[in-house]
Amino acid sequence: MSALLEARGLRKSFSWRGQWGGERRLWAVDGVDLEVGRGECLALVGESGSGKTTLGRCLLRLLEPDAGTVRFAGTDLLALSDRDLRRRRTELQMVFQDSAGALDPRLRVGAQIAEPIRIHRLAPGADVEPRVAALLETVGLARSLAERYPHQLSGGQRQRVGIARALATEPRLLILDEPVSALDVSVRAQLLGLLQELRSRLQLTMIFIAHDLAMVEQIADRVAVMYLGRLIEMGPSREVFAAPRHPYTASLLAAVPVPDPKRRSRLATTPGEIPSPLAPPAGCAFHPRCTVARQEDGAIQRRCREQVPELRTLEGDRRTACHYPRGAKEPAKLA
Amino acid sequence: MLRQVSFAVQRGELMALVGESGCGKTLTALAILGLAPRAANVRGDISLAGVGDLQALGERARRRIRGRRVAMIFQEPMSALNPVLSLGRQIGENLRRERRLSRREVRRESRRLLELVAMPDADRRLRCYPHQLSGGQLQRAMIAMALASEPELLLADEPTTALDVTVQAQVIELLLSLRRRLGLTVLLITHDLGVVAQSCDRVVVMYAGQVVEEAPVGELFEQPAHPYTRALLASVPRLDGSRSKAEGIAGRVPVPGDLPSGCVFHPRCDSVIESCRASAPELVVIGSGNDTENGHSSRCFLSKPGAGDPG
Numbered sequence: 001m002s003a004l005l006e007a008r009g010l011r012k013s014f015s016w017r018g019q020w021g022g023e024r025r026l027w028a029v030d031g032v033d034l035e036v037g038r039g040e041c042l043a044l045v046g047e048s049g050s051g052k053t054t055l056g057r058c059l060l061r062l063l064e065p066d067a068g069t070v071r072f073a074g075t076d077l078l079a080l081s082d083r084d085l086r087r088r089r090t091e092l093q094m095v096f097q098d099s100a101g102a103l104d105p106r107l108r109v110g111a112q113i114a115e116p117i118r119i120h121r122l123a124p125g126a127d128v129e130p131r132v133a134a135l136l137e138t139v140g141l142a143r144s145l146a147e148r149y150p151h152q153l154s155g156g157q158r159q160r161v162g163i164a165r166a167l168a169t170e171p172r173l174l175i176l177d178e179p180v181s182a183l184d185v186s187v188r189a190q191l192l193g194l195l196q197e198l199r200s201r202l203q204l205t206m207i208f209i210a211h212d213l214a215m216v217e218q219i220a221d222r223v224a225v226m227y228l229g230r231l232i233e234m235g236p237s238r239e240v241f242a243a244p245r246h247p248y249t250a251s252l253l254a255a256v257p258v259p260d261p262k263r264r265s266r267l268a269t270t271p272g273e274i275p276s277p278l279a280p281p282a283g284c285a286f287h288p289r290c291t292v293a294r295q296e297d298g299a300i301q302r303r304c305r306e307q308v309p310e311l312r313t314l315e316g317d318r319r320t321a322c323h324y325p326r327g328a329k330e331p332a333k334l335a
Numbered sequence: 336m337l338r339q340v341s342f343a344v345q346r347g348e349l350m351a352l353v354g355e356s357g358c359g360k361t362l363t364a365l366a367i368l369g370l371a372p373r374a375a376n377v378r379g380d381i382s383l384a385g386v387g388d389l390q391a392l393g394e395r396a397r398r399r400i401r402g403r404r405v406a407m408i409f410q411e412p413m414s415a416l417n418p419v420l421s422l423g424r425q426i427g428e429n430l431r432r433e434r435r436l437s438r439r440e441v442r443r444e445s446r447r448l449l450e451l452v453a454m455p456d457a458d459r460r461l462r463c464y465p466h467q468l469s470g471g472q473l474q475r476a477m478i479a480m481a482l483a484s485e486p487e488l489l490l491a492d493e494p495t496t497a498l499d500v501t502v503q504a505q506v507i508e509l510l511l512s513l514r515r516r517l518g519l520t521v522l523l524i525t526h527d528l529g530v531v532a533q534s535c536d537r538v539v540v541m542y543a544g545q546v547v548e549e550a551p552v553g554e555l556f557e558q559p560a561h562p563y564t565r566a567l568l569a570s571v572p573r574l575d576g577s578r579s580k581a582e583g584i585a586g587r588v589p590v591p592g593d594l595p596s597g598c599v600f601h602p603r604c605d606s607v608i609e610s611c612r613a614s615a616p617e618l619v620v621i622g623s624g625n626d627t628e629n630g631h632s633s634r635c636f637l638s639k640p641g642a643g644d645p646g
Contacts, residue, residue, distance in 0.1 A: 047499035048470075154587050184355040184526060185570040190583030212500050214529075214572045218581060241574055255504035257529030259571040261552045264533055267504035272455075273469050274499070 003035040003071075004205045005059065005092075005173055010068035012051075012058050026277045028054040029065070030229035033311070036173070041199060041206040043216035043237065045252070046226035047274050052209050055226070056175050059207065060092050061085060072173070090120050090169035097178035099158035103150040109136075109161050110146030116168045135164040140194055156187035160194070167202070175207045180215060192218050213249075214256045217241060222317070225249050228277055228285040231311050235318040243327055245320040247292045284309050284323065292324050336375065336591040337362055337544045341618075344488070344537075346384065349514055349521045351531040351552075353567070354541035357588040360524045363541070364490045367522075368407060369397045383488070402433045406481035410493040412473035416465045422449075422476050423461035429483035448479040452509060471502035478509065482517070489513075492524045507534055528571045532556060540564050543589050543599040546618060550631040560621055560633035562604045598635070610636050 010032045015025040028051045036042045046052040057063040059070055061077050070077045072092060080088060096102035103112055113132045117123050123131055133143040139160040150158055159179060166174055176195070180188040196219055199206060210216050216223060216237070223240050225233040225248065233246040244250040251270035258265065272289045275281060283305045287293045293304035303323045311321040314328070337359045344350045352360045365371045367381055369389060381389045383404060389397065409415040417425055426445045430436045436444060442461075449457035452475040465473060474494060481489060491510065495503035511534055513519050525531060531538055531552065538555045540548040540563065548561040559565045566584045573581070586603040589595055595602050601611040619640050622631040 047501065156587070185528070185581075186355055186567060186584035187587075188583070189570040189572070189581040190585070192581065193583065214500075214574055217572055217574050251501055253574065255500040256574055257504075257507070257527065257533040259529045259532045259556070259568070259573065261532045261556050266508075267533060268501070268508045269504075270501050271505075273471050273502055 002038060004038045004040075004073055005207075006035040006069075006071045007059060008033050008069045008071075010055065010058055010065050010070065012054055012063060012065045024278070027229050027280075028277060029058060032068075032226075032229075032231055034224055034231065034234070036205055036207060039199075039203055039205055040221050041208055041219055043208045043210060043220035043223045044226060045210050045213055045216060045223055047211055047252075049228070049274050049277055050226040051229040051277070052211075052226050053177055056094070056177055056207060056209050060089075060094055060175060062094070087120075090116075090122070091171050092173045092175070093166035093169060093171040095159075095162050095166045095174065095176045095179050097181055099155065099162045099182075100150065102162055103158060103165075105150055107149075108146065109148050109150065109153070112150075113146070113161065113165045113168055116165060120169055122169060131168075135168055136161075138167065138198070139164045154187075155183050156191060159183065159191060163194070163198070167198070170202075171204070173205045173207070175209070177209045178211065179208070181211065188215070195219060212256070213241070213252050225252070228274065228280050230285065230321060231319075232286065232321045233319065234311070235316075235320075239316075239318060245314060245318060245325040245327060246286075246322045247290050247326065248286050250326060283307055284321075292322075292326070337366065339379075339618075340541070340544070340546055341379075342539045342546060342549055344520055344522055346487075346520055347514070347518055348537060349511070349523060349535045351535040351538045352522060352524045352541060353526060353528065353531060353538060355526060355567075355584075355588050357543075357590070358541040359544040360541055361492055362544075364407065364492055364522065364524055367490065368401055368405060370401075402429070403484050404486055405488045405490065406484060406486040407490040407492065408474070408477050408481050408494050410496050412470070412477045412497075413465060415477055416473060416480075418465050420464070421461065422463055422465070422468075426461075426476070426480050426483055429480060433484045444483070445479075448482055449476070451482065451513070452476075452479045453505075454479065469502075470498050471505060474498065474502075474506050475509065478506075478513070482513070486519070488520045488522065490522050490524070493526070494523075495530065496525070496527075503530075510534070528556075528567060540567070543594060544591065545599065545634065547600065547634045548632065549618075550622075551629055554622065554631055558622075558631075560631065560638040561600075561635045562606050562637075563600050564633075566603070566605070606637060608636060 010029055012029040013025050013027045015023055018024040032055055044052045058065045110132050113135055114128050117128050117131060132146055136143055136145060141157060141160050180191050198204060208216055208220060220237045223237045224231050227248055233249045244253055254269045255267050257267060270289050281288050287300055287304040293301050295301060309321040309323050311319050313319050340363055354360055362371060366377045371377050383389055423445055426448060427441045430441045430444050445461055446457050449460055454460050454472060454475050495506050507530060510521060514521055523535060535552050537551055539546055542563050548564045559568055569582045584603055589599060597613050598611040598616055601607045616634050616636045618632050618634040620630055620632045621638050621640060
């Protein structure tokens, strides 16, 4: 599978003037390499503050990264002029989490879906309306909904409108930022089914951003787990779910409550919460919460405290950024 | 909006109230507390051991119950806490008013409560304001506040929905340990059946303002009787690959002003029969257990009394 989108050394920081005048800076994305193959669905998973949304926006150049490259179908997106970028944007689209906030409350649904078609002049005026109708049907909505306003729709319907609008430009890559997180489980499953169907029918490549592994299991070919701006594990989803190599991935999996009262288990295997990206821990960012880094006497392994682990290949397509990956016979060799 | 909602929570039990958004879960909890919106006309019997019918009490006595015997925690701790008061003040408020403790005792008790909910660095946190805490810490603080009045019954309305998974796991374990240590009775409102399976004893399933099924947790997952419960269970993603695909439920929860005829679930039901459109089924006891602790009941024509799982 050749890569459709490839990012190398991507970094993005935000800075502001601190309380006492000095400049403060936080790295939301801190050196990310990833690639998405044609027709593949990559899930980008991380808890709040991990940088997954910022990364998604950098990949589309909705945010300007500080460093790194993003190549889309051979083109360096970061080198494009604004005009060329706008033209290429038809091929890369985004679906946002908060469909109520992403849609214009004063515009009828049909007009919102028509907007990208008009802006990019993708169809002559007379063809726009039938195209909007066809798009609504593609996402499983009745044509008549084109006349409604967003507030007249349910959350699931609004999210479908957001998908229809993203599909209006016939993109090759869709970045979905937590598209189902705000929905009820019953609606969530339906929407995931729709995305799966669209993916195979329209041969879409997808990056699916989520904060919960349970949400992506059904749809992702590969998963990439983020923690404080870095990828800490990446691999085929089946393998990662079956045998996570990074302790953080393992604790994310353990925290998903199994819907079976006969199999009760400890859910909380990791203490604490993700630290503020304003003050990331030194060394491996996960070490203060990590049970592997803690030795028998309670002290934390020096390597974990001091040295940032690189994302390295373990075997096949499995990569992890851990000095002491699970299931490994020996710790990672010192670089 | 709620129609004939009946259930009983046993002392020391962790009972779940589940259903999609708009099914009336939160309204039920608010009605128990007597906090339902003024426009809501709450009728029926809500009784608490040792007090009797709460509805018959005056506002003053009711407030007393809310303070001391029943407490509630909410989904969004950030909006439930007062942003301009320190945690110490907010926890202390209950202690001063309900337990009439002195200033010194309030301080000591507040710290003990924060330690009880495993708040890291409890002493310092008392001086913190809500915006200085993370989501998980805020939820712990809110639980500490609820526990200040030493309630017997805790109503927890989606307490983990807004949290990250690893933090959700911690809060659930906290609730379980508090129940064990304090003998707390908990009514947990949630839409997450994974959480229910991992933590609860009994489950009440609500749909469109009605109880459609009630059962012990094991039986509900093994032999769900109501088609709505089965559909909810089929929507839950499973990580162990035991099922290939989660299925959703077509359509949406009807709005109170526009309820379908007959059984309210019939337009979305996959096993609908003729009588479902015409008349509304009653909640009937099924299976063997008949007492309130082991009883299994379902509101469906296909659930035969004492017949167990229809299909």
